[in-house]
Amino acid sequence: MQKTLEKTHTIPMENHHEVRNEGWPFNTKYFDAININRSAVEKRVATLAGRRSVKKEFQAAWLLKAISMIDLTTLAGDDTRGNVMRLCEKAKNPVREDILQRLGMQDAKLTTGAVCVYHNLIPFAKEALKGTNIPIAAVSTGFPAGKISLEDKITEIKKSVAAGATEIDIVISRDLVLESKWKELYDEIKLCRAACGDAHMKTILATGEIPTYTKVAKASWVAMLAGSDFIKTSTGKESVNATLAISLVMIRCIRDYHELTGVKVGYKPAGGIQKAKQALDYLILIKEELGNDWLTPDLFRFGASSLLGDIERQLEHYVTGRYSAGFRHPMA
Numbered sequence: 001m002q003k004t005l006e007k008t009h010t011i012p013m014e015n016h017h018e019v020r021n022e023g024w025p026f027n028t029k030y031f032d033a034i035n036i037n038r039s040a041v042e043k044r045v046a047t048l049a050g051r052r053s054v055k056k057e058f059q060a061a062w063l064l065k066a067i068s069m070i071d072l073t074t075l076a077g078d079d080t081r082g083n084v085m086r087l088c089e090k091a092k093n094p095v096r097e098d099i100l101q102r103l104g105m106q107d108a109k110l111t112t113g114a115v116c117v118y119h120n121l122i123p124f125a126k127e128a129l130k131g132t133n134i135p136i137a138a139v140s141t142g143f144p145a146g147k148i149s150l151e152d153k154i155t156e157i158k159k160s161v162a163a164g165a166t167e168i169d170i171v172i173s174r175d176l177v178l179e180s181k182w183k184e185l186y187d188e189i190k191l192c193r194a195a196c197g198d199a200h201m202k203t204i205l206a207t208g209e210i211p212t213y214t215k216v217a218k219a220s221w222v223a224m225l226a227g228s229d230f231i232k233t234s235t236g237k238e239s240v241n242a243t244l245a246i247s248l249v250m251i252r253c254i255r256d257y258h259e260l261t262g263v264k265v266g267y268k269p270a271g272g273i274q275k276a277k278q279a280l281d282y283l284i285l286i287k288e289e290l291g292n293d294w295l296t297p298d299l300f301r302f303g304a305s306s307l308l309g310d311i312e313r314q315l316e317h318y319v320t321g322r323y324s325a326g327f328r329h330p331m332a
């Protein structure tokens with residue numbers, strides 16, 4: 001039986017967002033008064049999964065949408081040309097043809113939002129993605145710890161852009177957050193943004209290394225004021241990576257920044273998002289807090305290495321009624 005999705009989409013598939021965040025003059029007045037109540041945040045997200053769910057054909061449509069917002073990532077010490085080439089093939093064809101056909105989505109030209117790799121693997125991604133519009137994101141600025149000089153950070157960014165990355169994921173100096181050196185942090189991020197040129201910049205806060213939600217919120221503000229196109233939770237290498245609670249804190253800052261400036265900054269939770277169900281929880285949170293405008297690859301991405309495999313498995317279950325073994329959905 002064909003389970004076509006054409007009439008059941010609840011989220012638009014097109015991207016409309018074109019305006020970049022050019023930043024805003026630094027002033028601590030925007031975030032001085034922030035004081036986040038941790039238990040209120042945790043209570044709000046704890047009820048999310050119980051209160052809201054996405055069913056059947058809506059779920060399949062949302063999962064396809066989620067795929068279009070994945071930064072399909074490999075950031076491993078043993079990355080090779082071969083596994084980056086395979087990753088890119090998966091980014092181009094994220095769901096098996098027979099599953100897409102049964103969903104009536106074979107002509108949707110579905111791809112992931114981007115691929116995300118280390119700098120020295122950009123040429124292989126470029127080769128594999130030639131002729132597509134799939135962006136190459138590179139992690140930069142001394143990823144994952146950020147413990148290099150600012151001069152070296154700028155040089156790294158410029159090299160990645162020159163090599164063909166159109167998105168740069170930078171890591172911030174966490175010590176500046178820990179010591180509340182907000183103006184220094186602003187200046188550092190602003191210089192990184194200038195070095196990115198036309199490449200879009202996602203600023204990784206590494207929230208697992210920031211001790212309070214209040215500091216996460218303040219760092220989110222500084223990153224946006226300095227011109228980040230996206231704010232991103234984690235490198236995937238911290239002991240605590242993306243969580244719904246941290247996401248709530250960060251996306252409310254995005255909402256408030258939009259109210260102040262009229263500019264929409266994107267959001268990227270990353271690290272530890274492996275299951276389709278988790279992805280749906282994030283999408284529900286975004287829809288509830290920011291609205292449908294943010295449910296586009298221009299304003300929302302998952303940073304994930306293995307999420308796609310589980311989503312494909314759930315889609316196969318939707319069309320066949322059976323679960324296949326995880327190894328049938330290799331590479332993400």
Ligand SMILES: O=C[C@H](O)COP(=O)(O)O
Pocket residue numbers: 073075116234235236237270271272273303304305306307
């Ligand atoms: O930015 C992306 C993360 O490094 C991916 O983390 P993950 O391997 O836990 O999915």
